Amino acid sequence: MNAIEVLGLKIEINDWEYNNRLPLYIKNTYLIKKVLIDGIHALMLLPKIELPSTPALKKHILKIQNIENLPVFLKLEILSEYRKNNLLSNKIPFVYLEKLVYLPFLGTLLTNVNLNQTRKIEKFTMSAQLLFIWIMHQNSDKYYISESISKVKFSNMTLTRAYRQLVSSGLFNEAKDGRKIYLTSIYSKEELFEKAKPYFVSQVIDTGYIDEKKLSEKIMCGESLLSEYSLLNPPRIIEYAICHKNIDKSLLTTELIDPNVQVKVELWKYDPLLFSKDNKTIDIISLAISLLKNDDERIEIALEQLLEKL
Structure with a gap:
């Protein structure tokens, strides 16, 4: 209304x-x-x-x-x-x-209202979360919003909503350099990630199993990728990620029938390689967010050690 x-x-x-x-x-x-x-x-x-x-x-x-x-x-x-x-x-x-x-x-x-009052947010929108991930990969203490467009490819309206939600979270402050808007934060990257954890939403829409030969893109994810960065043992079934738009979902099954033929697939809301540095491997921040709901202590320890490298 x-x-x-x-x-x-x-x-x-x-x-x-x-x-x-x-x-x-x-x-x-x-x-x-x-x-x-x-x-x-x-x-x-x-x-x-x-x-x-x-x-x-x-x-x-x-x-x-x-x-x-x-x-x-x-x-x-x-x-x-x-x-x-x-x-x-x-x-x-x-x-x-x-x-x-x-x-x-x-x-x-209508009765006047104070629009400067910060509206409490419960979760990031996916656009705000992607902007957050972009910020985490910047080597600066000033995050110019206009510079993110080449990566996240949002409309100006979506981008405005995204950065204002980040400001509403209390993690960032808004400032201007002439007409250019940028964000700053009093927190380190490690502190930002920790404080943002309650706001993250999963980028994984669904999971399933597929015949490995029928998978067009093989982008390692989850525990399989984390094991590449740590002493964590890899899972028995290799895990891959793919954007949900790039796969025929009818090829997926919820049953693991033949572990010698099938692989596990995560369907992501966005391209898993969006923030990749080599266009082959999922970036560390996206990987960490995808594993946050896993309550395995071994994974938590491996993630903490991985994020310390940032």
């Missing part, structure tokens, strides 16, 4: 017929819908990327209103306290989740 519905206002949403008359840079910045709120027509802007500066935003709204002269408002899923105050002082209408409505053309303002 969004903030408009919380107020008991009826809203009808339709496509805007004049989208093809917009300049490309505006099309790439917003998705525009025509809405009817309690009998009043307006245009709703849903940002596709992070909002531009206020002067640019005003120019965009003016260009849109030159096409159809209707009230324009932003529908936001991300809003800082500073941005909120800036929008209010510039009289730019907006709706923020179920928290806040500023629609002066309707005379509507």
